[in-house]
Amino acid sequence: MKRSFLCMFFGLFLISVSAASWKVNASVNKMKLTMHEELQYTIKVSSDAPIRLDDPDPPVAKGLIFRNMMTRSSSGVSLSGLQRTAQYSREFIYVYIPSKPGIFTIPVQSVSIGSKIHKTPAFNIEVIDAPPGTTAPGPSAPPAPVDPLRWVPDPTEAYRPLGEVMLLSVPDRSSVYLGEPVIVSYYLYSTQSLGSFQLEDEEDFSGYGKSVYHQPSQLDYSRATYNGRSYLRALIKQLSVVPNSVGRIQVPGLTGSARVYDYGYQSRSLRSSDSFIQVLALPQSGAPPSFTGAVGRFSVTQQVSPKTLSLGDAVSYKLIVQGRGNFHQFTALSMPENQDFRASKPVITDAVNGGVDGTRTIVYTLLPQRSGELRLPEFRFSWFDSSSGVYRSFEAPKTTITVKPANVLSYFSDLLSREDPQELRALRPLKVYRNYHLYLFSLWFWLLISLILAAVGFSAFLAWENSLRFKDPVRFSRIRAERVLNRYFKEARQAAESLLPEFYVLAEQGLMAYMAEKFKLSNRLSTPEKLEQLANFEIPAEEIGRLSEFITRCGQARFMPGGADASALSQDLQTLQEIVRAFNSLERGAKKS
Amino acid sequence: MKIHIIFSCILILACSLIRAEVSVTDYRKTLEDLSKQEQAGIKAPDLYYNLGVCHARLGDESKAVLYFLRALNLNSAHRDARHNLEYLISLSPDRELYPRRQFVGNLLLSVYHWFNLNRLALALLLMLLLTAVSTHWLLHYPRDRERGLPVLLTTITLILLCGVIIALGGKTYRLQYNHKAVVQASAAPLYPEPDASLNSTRILHQSLIVEIAETKGDWCRVNLPGGISGWIKSRELLRVLP
Numbered sequence: 001m002k003r004s005f006l007c008m009f010f011g012l013f014l015i016s017v018s019a020a021s022w023k024v025n026a027s028v029n030k031m032k033l034t035m036h037e038e039l040q041y042t043i044k045v046s047s048d049a050p051i052r053l054d055d056p057d058p059p060v061a062k063g064l065i066f067r068n069m070m071t072r073s074s075s076g077v078s079l080s081g082l083q084r085t086a087q088y089s090r091e092f093i094y095v096y097i098p099s100k101p102g103i104f105t106i107p108v109q110s111v112s113i114g115s116k117i118h119k120t121p122a123f124n125i126e127v128i129d130a131p132p133g134t135t136a137p138g139p140s141a142p143p144a145p146v147d148p149l150r151w152v153p154d155p156t157e158a159y160r161p162l163g164e165v166m167l168l169s170v171p172d173r174s175s176v177y178l179g180e181p182v183i184v185s186y187y188l189y190s191t192q193s194l195g196s197f198q199l200e201d202e203e204d205f206s207g208y209g210k211s212v213y214h215q216p217s218q219l220d221y222s223r224a225t226y227n228g229r230s231y232l233r234a235l236i237k238q239l240s241v242v243p244n245s246v247g248r249i250q251v252p253g254l255t256g257s258a259r260v261y262d263y264g265y266q267s268r269s270l271r272s273s274d275s276f277i278q279v280l281a282l283p284q285s286g287a288p289p290s291f292t293g294a295v296g297r298f299s300v301t302q303q304v305s306p307k308t309l310s311l312g313d314a315v316s317y318k319l320i321v322q323g324r325g326n327f328h329q330f331t332a333l334s335m336p337e338n339q340d341f342r343a344s345k346p347v348i349t350d351a352v353n354g355g356v357d358g359t360r361t362i363v364y365t366l367l368p369q370r371s372g373e374l375r376l377p378e379f380r381f382s383w384f385d386s387s388s389g390v391y392r393s394f395e396a397p398k399t400t401i402t403v404k405p406a407n408v409l410s411y412f413s414d415l416l417s418r419e420d421p422q423e424l425r426a427l428r429p430l431k432v433y434r435n436y437h438l439y440l441f442s443l444w445f446w447l448l449i450s451l452i453l454a455a456v457g458f459s460a461f462l463a464w465e466n467s468l469r470f471k472d473p474v475r476f477s478r479i480r481a482e483r484v485l486n487r488y489f490k491e492a493r494q495a496a497e498s499l500l501p502e503f504y505v506l507a508e509q510g511l512m513a514y515m516a517e518k519f520k521l522s523n524r525l526s527t528p529e530k531l532e533q534l535a536n537f538e539i540p541a542e543e544i545g546r547l548s549e550f551i552t553r554c555g556q557a558r559f560m561p562g563g564a565d566a567s568a569l570s571q572d573l574q575t576l577q578e579i580v581r582a583f584n585s586l587e588r589g590a591k592k593s
Numbered sequence: 594m595k596i597h598i599i600f601s602c603i604l605i606l607a608c609s610l611i612r613a614e615v616s617v618t619d620y621r622k623t624l625e626d627l628s629k630q631e632q633a634g635i636k637a638p639d640l641y642y643n644l645g646v647c648h649a650r651l652g653d654e655s656k657a658v659l660y661f662l663r664a665l666n667l668n669s670a671h672r673d674a675r676h677n678l679e680y681l682i683s684l685s686p687d688r689e690l691y692p693r694r695q696f697v698g699n700l701l702l703s704v705y706h707w708f709n710l711n712r713l714a715l716a717l718l719l720m721l722l723l724t725a726v727s728t729h730w731l732l733h734y735p736r737d738r739e740r741g742l743p744v745l746l747t748t749i750t751l752i753l754l755c756g757v758i759i760a761l762g763g764k765t766y767r768l769q770y771n772h773k774a775v776v777q778a779s780a781a782p783l784y785p786e787p788d789a790s791l792n793s794t795r796i797l798h799q800s801l802i803v804e805i806a807e808t809k810g811d812w813c814r815v816n817l818p819g820g821i822s823g824w825i826k827s828r829e830l831l832r833v834l835p
Contacts, residue, residue, distance in 0.1 A: 421677070421679050423680065424649055424650070427623065427646050428639050428673070430639055433630055433635050433637040433640040436638055436667050437711075438710050439710075439715065440710060440714050440761070445714060445718070452718075455725055455729075456725045456728055456729070459733070462732075
C-alpha cells in the first residue's frame with residue numbers, strides 16, 4: 001500500500017517537473033563591430049516555474065576576449081479568470097572585446113536543465129578596424145593595456161540596468177481581495193551613497209484609497225541585489241493601499257530628486273517604477289449578516305473581568321481583534337438587548353500601525369441589573385479571511401458571571417465614578433501672581449505648636465504631681481515643703497541682702513510653713529504649740545532648741561523696738577541657712593532609717 | 594441675493610479665521626507675560642496652571658503637562674490643574690500605561706489630593722489640639738472612674754495625628770524632591786541599559802509622565818506609570834523640579 005502511494009507521489013512529482021516548460025535562447029547585440037566596441041552575448045532562460053540554475057560557462061571564441069558577466073532576473077504573475085499564471089526569466093550576459101579584426105564564431109552552447117540539454121545557435125561576428133579619429137570607450141585615455149576584469153558600461157546599450165540610481169515600488173502582495181490593504185514599499189536603489197533624496201510628488205491612480213504606513217526619517221542603506229547586481233538600498237516610504245475596485249490597479253507612483261556625487265554633486269530626477277495589483281472580488285455567496293466589510297487575517301478573543309462582583313459594580317467586557325487587514329471596517333457593534341445588563345457605548349482603543357496591522361480593543365462596560373448567575377450577551381463578528389478565501393465569524397463563548405447582592409460601597413460607585421475629562425479648562429483671569437504661601441514655613445504655625453506642646457507638658461506635670469499625692473504621700477509632702485521653704489527662703493535672703501526687717505517675718509513664716517508641711521502640723525496651732533509638737537518626732541532636741549531660739553529672735557526683731565538690727569541680719573541669715581540645712585539632712589537621715 | 598449670501602459666508606469665514614488667529618496670538622502673548630513672571634522667581638500654582646493652559650492651547654503638550662504637574666506639586670488640591678492634566682493624559686498615546694484604580698483607591702486618592710500642604714498644616718494643628726485636650730482629659734480623669742472613653746479618644750486622635758504628620762512629611766518631601774519628569778521627545782526610545790547601541794524595549798511618546806529613579810551621566814533610569822523601568826536620554830525629559 002505504502003509503495004503504491006510512494007509511486008503515485010513520485011509520478012505526480014515527475015508530471016509537475018515535466019509540466020514546467022523551459023525555453024533557452026541566445027542573442028548578440030550586434031553582428032558587426034569595430035575594434036573599439038564591445039560585444040554582448042546573452043543567454044536567456046525562461047520558464048513558468050522558478051529558475052534555479054548555475055551560471056553557464058562563458059563561451060570561448062577566437063579573436064574575442066571575455067571581459068565580464070552579468071545576470072538579470074525577472075518574474076511576473078497574472079490572473080486570467082481564476083487561473084494564476086507565472087512567468088520567470090533569467091538572462092546571462094557575457095561581455096567581450098575584440099582583440100583583432102576578422103570574422104569570429106561564437107560556438108553552440110549547451111545549457112542543461114534537469115535532465116534536458118538545450119542548445120543555443122552559433123553566431124559569426126565580424127570585427128573591423130575602427131574608423132580614424134574614434135577613441136576607445138571609458139575614461140582611461142590610453143587604450144592599452146586592457147584589463148579584462150574592468151567593465152565599463154556603455155550607456156547606450158540595452159543591457160544596462162535601470163540606472164545607477166533608481167526608485168522601485170514593491171507591493172507586498174500582487175493579488176488581493178477587494179478592501180484588503182496592501183503595503184507598497186518604495187526603495188531607492190543606488191550604486192553609491194547619495195547626498196540626499198527629496199520626495200517631490202505622489203502620482204495617484206484610480207481604484208484605491210491610501211494612507212502612509214511608514215515614513216523613515218533618514219536614508220538607511222543596506223546591501224541588496226537586483227537583477228544580479230549589488231546595490232545600496234534605502235527605504236523611502238511605505239504606503240498602505242486599500243483597493244476599492246475590482247481588477248488590475250496601478251499603485252501610486254513617487255517622484256523625487258536625488259543628489260548624486262559624480263565628480264561633484266548633481267541632482268537627478270527619479271520616478272518610481274510602475275507596479276500593479278490584481279484585485280479580486282469578494283465571494284457573493286456565504287456572506288454572514290454580521291459581515292461589515294472587514295477583510296484580512298484576524299483573530300478575535302474576549303476578556304471578561306471580574307466574573308464575580310456585587311450588584312452596582314461594573315463588568316468590563318473586552319473584544320480584542322488582532323491581525324492584519326482593514327481594521328477601520330471592524331466597527332463596534334451595539335450590545336444586544338438584554339434585561340439583565342445595562343451597557344455603555346463601546347470604547348475603541350487602537351494600537352494599529354497605519355490602520356493595517358496591530359490590535360483593536362473594543363470595551364463595553366456592563367452594569368448588572370439584578371443579582372444572581374447572569375449570562376453575558378453574545379456577540380457575533382464576521383469578516384472575510386483573505387488567507388483562506390472564506391467568510392469567518394466569531395461567536396462569543398457563553399460566559400456566566402456571579403452577581404452578589406449590593407454592598408455599601410456599591411451604592412456610592414455611581415456618585416464617585418469619574419469619567420475622563422472632555423475638554424481643557426480655561427485660563428484663570430489673574431494679572432498679578434504672588435508666591436504660594438505655605439503655613440508650614442510660618443512663625444505663627446510653629447509658635448502655636450510650641451504652645452500646645454508646652455500646655456501638654458504642663459498638664460502632664462500637674463497630673464504626675466497629683467498622682468504622687470496618692471502613690472507616695474511622704475515624698476509629695478517633702479516636695480511641697482521644700483517648695484514652700486525655697487520660696488520663703490529666697491524672699492528672706494533677698495530681704496536680708498537688702499537689710500530689710502521683713503526678713504524676720506518671711507523667715508518665721510517660711511520656717512513654720514515648712515515644718516507644718518513636712519510634719520503635717522495643724523495651721524491652727526500657735527508657734528510655741530508647733531514647737532512642742534515637733535518634740536514628738538525623732539528630731540534632736542538641740543535642733544529644736546536652735547529653731548526655738550531663732551523663732552524667738554524673729555519675734556524680738558519684729559515686735560521689740562530696735563530689735564531689728566541691720567548689722568545682725570547677715571548673722572541671722574546664716575543661722576537660718578544652718579537650720580534649713582540641718583532639717584534637710586535630718587529629713588534625709590530619717591528617710592534612710 | 595446670491596451675492597449677498599456669498600459675501601456673508603466669506604465674511605463669516607474670514608471672521609472665524611481672524612478669531613482663531615487672534616486667539617493663538619493672545620495665547621502667545623499671555624505665555625510671554627507669564628514666562629516673564631516665572632523668570633522673576635514667582636512660584637504660584639495659578640501661574641503654573643495658566644502657563645500649562647497656554648502651552649496646551651499652542652500645541653506643546655509636554656510642557657503643558659509639566660506645568661500642570663508643577664502647579665499640583667505646590668498645591669495638590671488645584672482642581673483645574675488636575676482636570677486638565679487628566680484631560681491631556683486621556684489624549685496621550687501612552688494612556689494605557691497609567692493604572693486604572695478601583696472605587697476605594699480613587700476615593701482615597703481624592704482625599705489625599707484635597708489635603709494640600711496648607712490644609713494638612715491646619716489639620717496638624719487641629720489634631721494636635723484635639724490630642725492635647727484628650728490627653729489632658731485622660732491625665733486628669735478621676736482615678737476611681739473607668740477610663741475607657743478618654744483612652745479611646747486619645748488613641749484615635751493620636752492615630753489621626755500620626756497620619757497627618759506622615760502625609761505632611763510626604764508632601765513636604767515631594768515639594769522639595771519631586772522626581773517626576775515628562776517626556777518631551779515625540780518618540781523617545783527606552784533602553785534596557787544606558788547604551789544606545791542596544792535595541793530599545795519600547796518607544797515613549799510625548800507628554801508621558803515618568804519617575805526618575807537614577808541618573809548616570811547623560812542617562813536617566815525611569816519608572817513608567819505601569820511599573821516598567823528602563824533607561825532614557827536625559828535630554829528627552831523635562832523635570833518637574835529643574
